[in-house]
Amino acid sequence: MTPVDLSTTVLHAVRRAVREDALRAPVPARVRVERTRPGGRGEYASAVALQLAGPAGLGAREVAEILRDRLAGAPGVAGVEITGPGFLNFTLDASAGAAAHRDLVHRVREQGERYGHGDALDGHRLLLVHAREVRAAVTADAVRRLLTAQGAAVRLSCEGEPDADWTRLGVSARAYGKPQPEAPGAGAGGAPREADGKPSTQAPAVSLDSTDPRAHGGPPTPVRTVPAGETAAALLARLGPDAARWGLLRPAGHDRAALGPGLIAQTEANALFRVRYAHARARAAVRGAAALGITVAGPGEDIDATGATALLALLDEHPAVLAAAARHRAPDRLARHLEAVAGAFFDFHDAAPPLPVGDEKPSAAHRTRTAVAEAAGTVLAGGLSLLGVSAPEHL
Template sequence: MTPADLSRTVLHAVHRAVAENALRAPVPARVRVERTRPGGSGDYACAVALQLAGDAGLPALEVARILRERVAAEPGIGRVEITGPGFLSFTLDAPGDSDRAVLDAVREQGSAYGHGGALRDEVLQFHHAREVRAAVTADAVRRLVVSQGARVRISCEEAGEMGAAGEAEWGLLGVTVDAYGTPPVTSPAGPSAPLIPVRPVPAGATARELLERLGPDATRWGLLRPASHDRAPLGDELLVQGEGNPLFLVRYAYARTRALTRGATALGFTPATVAAPYESSARPLLDLLADHPRVLLAAARHRAPDRVARQLEAVAHAFFDFHDSCPPLPSGDEKPSAAHRSRLALAEAAGTVLAGGLSLLGISAPAHL
């Protein structure tokens, strides 16, 4: 990571803090980082927290803590310390160390990679209309915010679309509702959490119609992939077995990662993360995997499952680009090498992220397509 890269990373953290309402201050045009002076801590230092403290109405130390939280997990950053009145001091990773740390985290955490506790203090109550897209969206939002530690309750204005049969069809889509009708503002136990309405553009079809035509996975993807304020395209293109169909692309990428693992097992070798830098064609995929926890948290905060769908599409495209230029399996009489083992580790990490993301959307990830 160069000083210019570090400057952009810190500026990105400021943008995120402002966007997430953790910091209320104008975003500077640039952030200056300097080599740490003799006797100082870390490789580089930055005074941006002191610069923003006045406009933010917060002590510089508090601004520094807000920014440290958002910089510390970025690729290439080994350690972030707060020194003096609010300086941020950065120790950079050696080349390859941050990549290995990301892959190790994915391997250790599995499908829970990117889950966290940022919303652990929140108790949320979502409320939606008796309509299939609203119900599926509320369910996906529940999965997302729970993955970040929140506690959630969902209520629906009325019982299912067609009584008990309608509820069963919602169940086939993975939808559960905790209560029907508008919950009271207060109860004998005290005031309830305020209702948060979930109001996407309606699907224009019932759960039964969509299930009969598309099945549960394609229905959920079709309802969740567009932003909630956009109409959901629900045509037969969702069933096309080709890379032009984003759902097929994502699931095919996952299935391909599983096939690579089976192939490596047959050849007698296993994945291994390495400290040496990966090939340049692996960089987009590595960056997307490193960014995955931030994407999940942002999707949870903004109640936006479409962000997860777009992240999975980007991971799938980057995986295939990497796979085609740096095959994880040897060809012909070639013997498995350290490069093959490290590539396999990256491919398996991509598959883990794809499966975990699909699970948060309530969509299955088959190992064979």
């Protein structure tokens, strides 16, 4: 059982308690579970009972007892204890955890770089209108990629004539001009005009730098400009397309983009380098295994999770991260997630090297570790692609 699975299991218990009228409180959108701190009980803990106590008009321990009764015997949960003022502490079923890890790694390897893509926005047609400014253009393009990965049909439009150099940053606004005022009785959102003055689409127009209430998932956050006078041509000359896109997308929309030379430095301090280097190391592990005659573990084989628990948890969270990044129009969420995956991959690689070291002989453990490395590399490559950043196999 992964942390996401456990969170869902606890949420089901809350819903059941409310449905049975044992608990009168609003059901939260999600339940947070965390690794138990040193000295704590079990493997994971949740403060959901404390969160629900006030609205339910009950003591937190009483709420915890209600939930514990409904968690008893849940698949993948070996035991539930209540500690402190009402924390729920979970011990997981090791066999169920092994099955979850096996299924997760197989699912990533089977779906490839499309792992995490979904159909939540099937049937949605959106037109993203952005300012004539390089960061707004790149952000709009990344949001388009994220929304498309969730099934939406998306087009971009610029409020003014697009900068020709944006194409070298992977941006292509197929229309430009502010949306025209709606005709009486027309649906929500006007349509922008092509260069010949004809409507470009009938999709609802949603601006990326306004607070349009029609935006799916709520109004987008305004995007601050880059330093005055910074153009696409200047960024490309100094940083190249990959580092320029990462530098524009990594900060949250309300933060100023840092576009210094550190973005192209091949050092630990450069987050982009760490992410791409982790991808290259993962791919190298798979190539090295093949050279040694080590076959990657197949779908029916258990996964040796030694040193990989944190990494597997992040891989499991990837679909939810993509959905949230699309919903909130926040590519920075995906960038931060990729940084976390890269860090967890390096920790895994150091704790349980996928390839034999020294005189060590290839074993079944190396087969499963190679599968984990391959899954990590796949998630990193897919995430970078959605940000419009390349993922080279060699660095």
